[in-house]
Amino acid sequence: MSKEITSRSTDYAQWYNDLILKGGLADYSAVRGCMVIKPYGFALWENMRDALDRMFKDTGHVNAYFPLFVPKSLFEAEEKNAEGFAKECAVVTHYRLKNDPSRKGALMVDPEAKLEEELVVRPTSEAIIWNTYKGWIQSYRDLPILINQWANVVRWEMRTRLFLRTAEFLWQEGHTAHATREEALEETKKMLDVYADFAENWMALPVIKGVKTESERFAGAVETYCIEAMMQDGKALQAGTSHFLGQNFARAFDVKFSDKDNKLEYVWATSWGVSTRLIGALVMAHSDDDGLVLPPRIAPWQVVIVPIYKGEEQKAKIDVKAKELANELRAAGVRVKYDDNDNARPGWKFAEYEMKGVPVRIAIGARDLENNTVELARRDTREKVSISADGLTERIVLLLEQIQQSIYNKALAFRDAHITKVNSWEEFKQVLNDKGGFISAFWDGTPETEAAIKEETKATIRCIPLDNVQEAGKCVYSGKPATQRVLFAQAY
């Protein structure tokens, strides 16, 4: 046993870190708050990225790339946005190093090489993009602009956690420009739907679509839509956001267009993004005390084949069978790893691939060759069966779909079991404390009440669900009249 995982009940935070590190997704680096995404973790991200990228393109978007640096004067143009991010910006002030005369072999910042204007390392790209759009948009004929970029951004957070909050992270950010308010709003909601679709159908992660309250809104947005997910420790995690920016950025960067009647109008905007944080969500939603549990649709390897043999002769025979099977599976579009590494024994491999969350394991040994069988094990339920080797490919393709569904259903059942309607403040605190999860409660709609609840319980309003029913009630905290329930939770 070289890789012990801390159990969830012992220390949830440590369990999470163990999975990331021992599962081979990422590593700490020498840079404060920054992580190294290892090949296995990056393969997972690539699968997520590719699926999302297809969905963006299917909804009419194209990719482009904008600079990492934003001149400070551009950054500050949209005041609320700048203010919202100001406290967590990395800033470039110099462009050259030189030998330090006082310390041999050391370098120092060359004071002669101070930039005339500081460059902000983008925490988000609205500023540089809208500055660019200004030059691209004159007429309604230039609209809409539907651009996405895959990029890294930097937010100098006080406290970081692998994948969930790192100083630098990878994400995509869509930035669209529209001629009308309606079209921009429609875009905002469309991309929220894309995110929800992706979360549920690819990540097997059930999410609640909703709107943020004013205090949780993106700095510079008119309205922030979000998808919220529930983790196994009862804390919520914001999995993606889609912002209706109104004309705020168009005004800040003076982006106007002539409409059909030759009237000058400010352009309407949206932006939307998801990040490598989704990997954190994935880990915390599905995994168990034995390691990662990855949904087949995005797992780097969907199937691992482990040969079990005594001696070279047996290995050669099993090799033939295993490679044949691997090729058949690959032809059917299944991502397969055949692990014939002779240095590790089968038991070690079993544990290792369970740790890494590979959905399906096939073991083939001498017995199997004789009986024309294989041992089939699924990661999510730990079920293990010996089955005929005939028709295995079809069976596995089907099984992968079943596992995908099964993981989703499990997460959904957990999520639904962790939405609790409460009607009194006492109940609110008790449920939050004993059970966690989402708390559905009436809210009087004021930021004051929201802040007071946060102060007392650390719970925030995660969202006002889009499909909310309007009903009369009394605010759980203030007792004032309320028109609907909203979802509270402690969040990552």
Added chain:
RNA sequence: CGGGAGGUAGUUCAGCCCGGUAGAAUACGUGGUUUGGGACCACGGGGUCGCAGGUUCGAAUCCUGUCCUCCCGACCA
């Protein structure tokens, strides 16, 4: 930024209190036996003890400074 822990072999850690020139497990290399749930034996390679000063005949160990990482909190579109 407050509280806590820590930096010694690739990794996890012991050694530090009480100074004497670095050790275990694991990983790695070679050979052999093994292989249906994290194998075993033998031999072997590997560390300027985070960094910089200081005290001392002598520092991983004591003193001062400094950098960095992790955890909890505050903060967090």
